[in-house]
Amino acid sequence: MRVIVSGAAGFIGSHMCDRLLKEGHTVVGVDNLLTGSLDNLTHLRSISAFQFIAQDVTQGFDAAAMGVAVDAVVHMASAASPKDYLAHPIETLDVGSAGTRNMLELARAHGARFLITSTSECYGDPLVHPQVETYWGNVNPVGPRSCYDESKRYAEALTMAYHRTHGVRTNIARIFNTYGPRMKLYDGRVVPAFLDQALRGEPLTVFGDGSQTRSFCYVSDMVEGLYRLMFSNERYPVNLGNPQEMTILEFAERIVKLTHSASTIVREPLPEDDPKQRKPDIAKANRILGWEPTVPLEDGLQHTADYFRRKGTAAAD
Numbered sequence: 056m057r058v059i060v061s062g063a064a065g066f067i068g069s070h071m072c073d074r075l076l077k078e079g080h081t082v083v084g085v086d087n088l089l090t091g092s093l094d095n096l097t098h099l100r101s102i103s104a105f106q107f108i109a110q111d112v113t114q115g116f117d118a119a120a121m122g123v124a125v126d127a128v129v130h131m132a133s134a135a136s137p138k139d140y141l142a143h144p145i146e147t148l149d150v151g152s153a154g155t156r157n158m159l160e161l162a163r164a165h166g167a168r169f170l171i172t173s174t175s176e177c178y179g180d181p182l183v184h185p186q187v188e189t190y191w192g193n194v195n196p197v198g199p200r201s202c203y204d205e206s207k208r209y210a211e212a213l214t215m216a217y218h219r220t221h222g223v224r225t226n227i228a229r230i231f232n233t234y235g236p237r238m239k240l241y242d243g244r245v246v247p248a249f250l251d252q253a254l255r256g257e258p259l260t261v262f263g264d265g266s267q268t269r270s271f272c273y274v275s276d277m278v279e280g281l282y283r284l285m286f287s288n289e290r291y292p293v294n295l296g297n298p299q300e301m302t303i304l305e306f307a308e309r310i311v312k313l314t315h316s317a318s319t320i321v322r323e324p325l326p327e328d329d330p331k332q333r334k335p336d337i338a339k340a341n342r343i344l345g346w347e348p349t350v351p352l353e354d355g356l357q358h359t360a361d362y363f364r365r366k367g368t369a370a371a372d
């Protein structure tokens with residue numbers, strides 16, 4: 056298959072390109088490098104089945120530039136970390152709306168499959184726990200995070216409309232917190248933030264009392280779920296994430312232990328609209344894709360810490 060991947064230079068997008076190439080597909084990566092980096096694709100430079108196009112997907116683009124054959128479109132472009140989307144709220148809304156429209160049009164024009172990476176943020180600060188796909192969410196539509204949450208909710212609605220109106224074979228993944236190598240160290244997400252602080256021996260910053268919960272999925276598990284989903288006939292959203300839930304305080308303590316760090320823990324006020332609980336119900340993914348995460352947290356964190364050490368955090372200096 057010839058697959059167009061938007062957001063290819065990002066954290067998950069670059070791993071998705073690796074996986075598609077490994078499976079023998081030809082990949083065209085598209086990215087405007089707003090939050091991603093070409094460093095994530097350096098290892099693919101000499102692979103003839105991979106091509107990179109620097110392109111903002113919110114701008115109308117020439118479908119012909121994507122080549123004559125497009126069998127699948129994987130739309131992953133979007134700022135994704137709170138730090139990034141709070142810094143680029145309008146670009147984030149644009150990529151979920153105009154960007155998604157352009158990518159859907161590309162899929163429609165070629166009769167290609169289409170997969171979008173949506174998010175657990177669609178559930179907002181959830182009143183149902185764990186979050187199941189049939190829950191419609193508790194989102195503040197005008198809070199600071201709304202640029203991301205509503206962008207993705209709109210993108211999901213647009214995707215369903217293209218399926219219903221044009222019969223595009225669409226899939227919607229609702230991704231929960233994912234971590235692993237190629238995350239940016241300073242994007243404000245909890246895994247790189249804690250690992251960086253622990254590796255430097257600095258105090259780990261826990262927001263609020265640390266009783267809010269999260270669950271963390273290693274990137275290879277996530278890519279496996281996305282790859283299976285892109286060939287499925289399920290049109291409604293499917294949660295992908297790791298259901299192993301823990302408090303942020305407990306998570307901070309595990310990182311300190313894993314990295315053999317002398318770091319202490321400091322507390323700062325909770326950001327606005329920070330979700331109190333996050334845990335995916337993955338029964339649907341398990342049923343229709345036969346998927347569940349397999350990488351233990353300690354192993355995934357070790358790979359990620361090794362990556363940050365190699366990249367050269369202060370601790371590795």
Ligand SMILES: NC(=O)c1ccc[n+]([C@@H]2O[C@H](COP(=O)([O-])OP(=O)(O)OC[C@H]3O[C@@H](n4cnc5c(N)ncnc54)[C@H](O)[C@@H]3O)[C@@H](O)[C@H]2O)c1
Pocket residue numbers: 061062063064065066067068085086087088089090091092110111112113130131132133134135136139150154172173174175229230231232233234
């Ligand atoms: N990482 C997570 O935990 C997580 C959780 C939920 C959902 N997701 C979703 O998964 C996808 C990938 O997230 P990520 O963590 O790899 O983020 P990332 O920021 O590392 O990657 C996103 C990529 O999209 C690119 N991009 C943004 N706007 C663009 C535009 N207009 N045109 C072209 N490229 C553009 C960025 O430059 C970047 O390379 C996103 O759609 C995100 O919403 C991620």
